[in-house]
Amino acid sequence: DTEVTQTPKHLVMGMTNKKSLKCEQHMGHRAMYWYKQKAKKPPELMFVYSYEKLSINESVPSRFSPECPNSSLLNLHLHALQPEDSALYLCASSLQGRGDNSPLHFGNGTRLTVT
Amino acid sequence: RKEVEQDPGPFNVPEGATVAFNCTYSNSASQSFFWYRQDCRKEPKLLMSVYSSGNEDGRFTAQLNRASQYISLLIRDSKLSDSATYLCVVPGYSSASKIIFGSGTRLSIRP
Numbered sequence: 001d002t003e004v005t006q007t008p009k010h011l012v013m014g015m016t017n018k019k020s021l022k023c024e025q026h027m028g029h030r031a032m033y034w035y036k037q038k039a040k041k042p043p044e045l046m047f048v049y050s051y052e053k054l055s056i057n058e059s060v061p062s063r064f065s066p067e068c069p070n071s072s073l074l075n076l077h078l079h080a081l082q083p084e085d086s087a088l089y090l091c092a093s094s095l096q097g098r099g100d101n102s103p104l105h106f107g108n109g110t111r112l113t114v115t
Numbered sequence: 116r117k118e119v120e121q122d123p124g125p126f127n128v129p130e131g132a133t134v135a136f137n138c139t140y141s142n143s144a145s146q147s148f149f150w151y152r153q154d155c156r157k158e159p160k161l162l163m164s165v166y167s168s169g170n171e172d173g174r175f176t177a178q179l180n181r182a183s184q185y186i187s188l189l190i191r192d193s194k195l196s197d198s199a200t201y202l203c204v205v206p207g208y209s210s211a212s213k214i215i216f217g218s219g220t221r222l223s224i225r226p
Contacts, residue, residue, distance in 0.1 A: 042202060042218050088156070090159075102147075103161050104149075111156070
């Protein structure tokens with residue numbers, strides 16, 4: 001059982017749609033992450049929130065917009081995506097996220113298909 | 116040199132065999148290291164954490180060699196269920212919290 005919960009598990013959207021991915025954790029972690037993973041590749045970091053502030057944005061296109069409403073929740077708003085954005089989107093959390101050397105705990109991901 | 120480097124495999128070994136693979140890292144200041152396993156189309160799951168010289172958990176042993184800057188993962192008495200991709204992960208040693216993933220080693224256990 002994962003302690004990081006992501007919804008939805010699967011999402012199919014058109015290029016003109018707006019949708020949101022949601023992530024929740026109740027481990028008291030203060031760092032939350034969005035990763036994108038394509039087949040046979042390692043996860044690629046998109047965003048990091050540390051203590052509810054955006055601390056890393058890995059030059060992600062503006063059609064991806066993260067939001068951290070509180071320390072337990074993380075959203076990723078999607079708008080005008082391209083077919084090449086189809087991937088597994090993983091949320092993760094860790095204790096503090098500031099070089100604290102703690103591991104990432106991943107949610108089970110949202111498999112996104114853009115048509 | 117890549118920050119974290121793994122042999123991509125695939126390693127194809129018979130059930131019951133012992134298999135080991137390495138992960139090299141470039142940042143000599145790194146303090147912690149993690150092995151994750153990832154099954155096809157699933158999320159990575161933490162397998163082992165390594166903070167000092169090594170760690171052992173049942174059939175799995177992780178060893179850290181700081182002088183040569185690599186960590187290894189040894190799997191003894193391999194099971195069919197060990198078939199997966201094994202990711203080596205090294206947290207960045209900075210306030211930016213960059214966490215570096217190796218490209219993963221694919222392991223396939225055959226009956």
